[in-house]
Amino acid sequence: MESKPIEHHQSAHCETGVVHLLFQQQGISISEPMAFGIGSGLFFFYAAFIKVMGNPLIAYRSLPGSIFKRNCQRLAVRFRSERFRDPQRGKERLDELLGEGRALGIQANIYWLPYVPAKFRFHFNAHNLIVAGKRGDDYLISDPIVEEFSICDSRALTKARFCKGALAPKGLLYYVEGRESSINWKEAIREGIKETVNKMLYSPLPILGVRAIRYLAKDIEKWPRKLSSEEARNRLAFVVRMQEEIGTGGAGFRYMYSAFLDECGVLLDRQVLRRASVEMEEVGDRWRDVAVSAVGLCKERGDATFEKVARAVRNISEQEQSIYLLLKKEYLRREV
Amino acid sequence: MRKEFVPQDLDVGYEGHKRLCYARGGDGRVESVASVGWEVEREATESAWKQIRQTLAKTREDIALGRLSPLAFHMEKNLFTPTLLAKNLGMWCWTVRRHLKPKVFHRLSESVLRKYADYFGISIDELRSVPSELKDEKPDGE
Numbered sequence: 001m002e003s004k005p006i007e008h009h010q011s012a013h014c015e016t017g018v019v020h021l022l023f024q025q026q027g028i029s030i031s032e033p034m035a036f037g038i039g040s041g042l043f044f045f046y047a048a049f050i051k052v053m054g055n056p057l058i059a060y061r062s063l064p065g066s067i068f069k070r071n072c073q074r075l076a077v078r079f080r081s082e083r084f085r086d087p088q089r090g091k092e093r094l095d096e097l098l099g100e101g102r103a104l105g106i107q108a109n110i111y112w113l114p115y116v117p118a119k120f121r122f123h124f125n126a127h128n129l130i131v132a133g134k135r136g137d138d139y140l141i142s143d144p145i146v147e148e149f150s151i152c153d154s155r156a157l158t159k160a161r162f163c164k165g166a167l168a169p170k171g172l173l174y175y176v177e178g179r180e181s182s183i184n185w186k187e188a189i190r191e192g193i194k195e196t197v198n199k200m201l202y203s204p205l206p207i208l209g210v211r212a213i214r215y216l217a218k219d220i221e222k223w224p225r226k227l228s229s230e231e232a233r234n235r236l237a238f239v240v241r242m243q244e245e246i247g248t249g250g251a252g253f254r255y256m257y258s259a260f261l262d263e264c265g266v267l268l269d270r271q272v273l274r275r276a277s278v279e280m281e282e283v284g285d286r287w288r289d290v291a292v293s294a295v296g297l298c299k300e301r302g303d304a305t306f307e308k309v310a311r312a313v314r315n316i317s318e319q320e321q322s323i324y325l326l327l328k329k330e331y332l333r334r335e336v
Numbered sequence: 337m338r339k340e341f342v343p344q345d346l347d348v349g350y351e352g353h354k355r356l357c358y359a360r361g362g363d364g365r366v367e368s369v370a371s372v373g374w375e376v377e378r379e380a381t382e383s384a385w386k387q388i389r390q391t392l393a394k395t396r397e398d399i400a401l402g403r404l405s406p407l408a409f410h411m412e413k414n415l416f417t418p419t420l421l422a423k424n425l426g427m428w429c430w431t432v433r434r435h436l437k438p439k440v441f442h443r444l445s446e447s448v449l450r451k452y453a454d455y456f457g458i459s460i461d462e463l464r465s466v467p468s469e470l471k472d473e474k475p476d477g478e
Contacts, residue, residue, distance in 0.1 A: 012356040012368065033358065033366070053417065111415065119349035119381060123415055147353060164423040234387055240380040250357040250374075255337065259358040259366035266365070281360060285337055288376075295376045298383060 006103045006132045008142045008149050012249030012256060014128040015067045016041060017144020018105045021130055025103060026176050028075065028183065037260030038074050038192040039067030042253055043199060044320075046212040048219050052166060053123075055238045058216070060252030062199075064126035064167060068105065068174065070195070074188035081174035087162040090171030091154065095134060097175065103142070104131045107172040109163035115141070115150035120246050125167040131157075145247055189264050194332055196257075197324045210324070213317035220310040232306070233298040240291045251291075254284035272330040279323050286316050339369055347373025349381065388415065399466055405441030409466045410456050425451055 004025055011017025011032045019035035036042070045059040061067075072079045084090035097104055110116055110127040132149070133140040139157055141150040152160075161171045203209035216239070223232035243252040258280035265274035290312050293304035339359040354370040361367050395412055398404040411421055411432075418436070422429040434440050435448075446460070453463040 010354075010356050010370075012358065032368070053415075117349060117351040117353060119351075119385070122384075123420065145355065165420050234383060237380045237383040240376070241384060244374065244377040245381060246355050250337075255358040255366070258360075259368075262360075262366040277366065281337065281366070288337070291376050291380070295379045299379060 006130060006142050008132075009144075010147045011144035013041075013061075013247050013253070014144050015039075015064060016256070018128045018130055019068055019071050021142060021144065022103065022105055022176050023071070023075070023077065026077065026179050028077070028179065030071075030075070031259075031263060033256050033259035034263055035067065035071055036253070036256050037196075037264065038188050039070040040192050040195040040199070041067045042196050042257045043208075044210065044212050044252075045208055046216045046219075047207045048215075055235065056219075058239060058242050060243060060248060060254075064107070064128070065172075068128075070192070072176075074191050075183050076180035078177040078179065079174055080177055081172060084162075084171035087158050087171065090161060090173075091158050094131065094173060097173070098131065098134050102175050105129070105174045106131055106161060107169035108157070108160035109169065110160075112156050112160035112163065113143075113152060114156050115143070115146065115152060123163070123165065125163055125165055125169055131173075186268060189268065190332070193264075193327055197328050197332065200324050201321065201328070210317045210321045213320065214314060217310045217313040217317065220306055220313060224306045236294045236306075236309070237298050240294050243287060244291055251284035251287040254280055254287055258284060270331065272326070276323055276327055276331075279319070279326070283316060283319050283323065286312065286319065290316070339367070342369045342371050343374040343376075344371055345373045345375040345378070347375075347378045349373075349378065388412075396466060396469070399438075402438050405436050405438045406464055406466050407441055407452060408436045410452070410458070410463060411436075414456055425455060 004027075006021055006025055009017075009021065011020060013032070013036070016032045016035045016039065019039065020030055020032045023030050023035070030038075039062075041061050043059065043062040046056065047058075048056040050057040068079075071077070082093065084093065094104065094106070105128060107125070108127050108129060110124045111121045113121070113127070113129075129144065130142040131139050132142045137154050138151050139154060141152050143150055161169055163169065200209040203211050206212060206215050220236065220239075223235060226232075227235065242248075244250060249256040258277045261273045261277035261280055265271065265277060290309060293302065293312065294309050296302035297304040297306070297309065337359045339361045342357060342359050350373055354372055356368050357371055358366050359369050392409070392412055395404060395408050399406055399409055411418070416424075418432040419429050422432040425432075435444065435452075449460045449463055453460045456463070
């Protein structure tokens with residue numbers, strides 16, 4: 001392998017950070033927002049009927065793993081991924097690949113990672129990070145959401161890689177095998193935006209895309225009637241946590257997408273993308289307003305009500321919809 | 337969000353770390369900015385832990401009254417439900433549920449107890465007992 005050793009940089013989100021670091025090692029300089037946009041990471045998913053530990057499933061981003069895959073497809077990077085049934089075998093293979101001098105992306109449960117601040121350790125199975133090397137029984141970890149390299153002992157890492165449950169990692173490891181010499185950035189960006197626009201606007205189900213944002217608004221209105229006041233508040237706080245807690249870059253990834261559109265606008269010299277970036281930034285601000293009033297409601301301060309929060313969420317769905325339509329009409333259709 | 341408005345409300349829960357977010361700088365470009373925390377986010381996370389502490393306090397009571405086995409405490413402390421724990425240990429869900437009964441738990445063999453204890457990273461004696469209340473476990477402690 002002719003690749004350079006990993007240089008660690010902090011990112012806002014784990015998977016986009018992994019793409020940034022692994023690609024950089026291959027000599028492809030791609031920023032985190034760029035990886036997020038080209039990988040069509042922006043999304044909205046809300047399914048009230050699927051409960052995870054009593055809370056409805058909600059996501060502001062696409063399925064874990066898809067961002068890396070899309071980036072590889074669109075930037076002509078060859079990668080391999082492996083999963084294992086047997087933890088011992090998974091550990092041996094990890095050590096073997098590390099021995100060849102590779103840096104590996106892995107999926108792990110965040111609860112068992114000792115270097116993560118205690119407060120953020122929940123059972124979330126789809127955290128992505130890079131294993132950069134091994135010293136004795138300790139692995140050298142480049143976790144994109146942390147500022148520096150971290151250390152994790154092999155027992156904890158194996159446990160984290162083979163945790164069961166929703167989105168179980170099954171020891172997933174992936175690495176870049178090679179790349180084409182030329183990259184068509186313009187086309188990759190276009191593909192990335194196209195997928196996001198289509199997924200957000202034309203969902204066949206009300207649990208995906210902008211329709212899901214409306215679905216969420218409708219549900220928030222119902223909570224005070226359907227649930228006890230404590231449950232309703234806890235649920236609202238949960239929505240805020242999914243949106244703001246470490247790893248989203250704030251405002252449920254909307255700011256990161258705004259950064260992506262801004263970067264593309266400059267790179268391709270397209271004013272429409274920069275305009276969309278400003279509007280997406282505003283949507284991010286509105287999501288944050290929702291967080292402020294939702295938490296105010298939970299803590300019984302301010303004058304927020306469930307109806308007001310729901311209305312704000314509904315307005316966001318309209319605003320987001322208009323951005324995707326703008327991108328479709330003024331960018332996708334006009335691009336040759 | 338403008339770069340100068342990125343919240344910097346020191347959150348001790350970050351344990352000295354910073355997080356990255358994106359904001360627009362003076363030149364009109366969006367760039368990454370490090371933040372030491374945001375009060376609103378801290379409160380949302382705190383409400384989740386408060387909920388967990390409340391259930392844990394209730395479980396503690398139930399164990400003291402002989403309604404549940406100490407396993408219930410260790411399970412909930414590690415944020416597991418019986419289903420999730422069973423999956424991870426390769427047991428049946430109903431087996432784990434049965435082990436939550438004090439009567440059954442106290443008759444369990446060393447090897448079964450070892451399985452639980454190893455997974456939680458504690459000794460068998462620790463598994464058999466419930467530690468005295470920690471400061472950060474109080475339901476209303478922030």
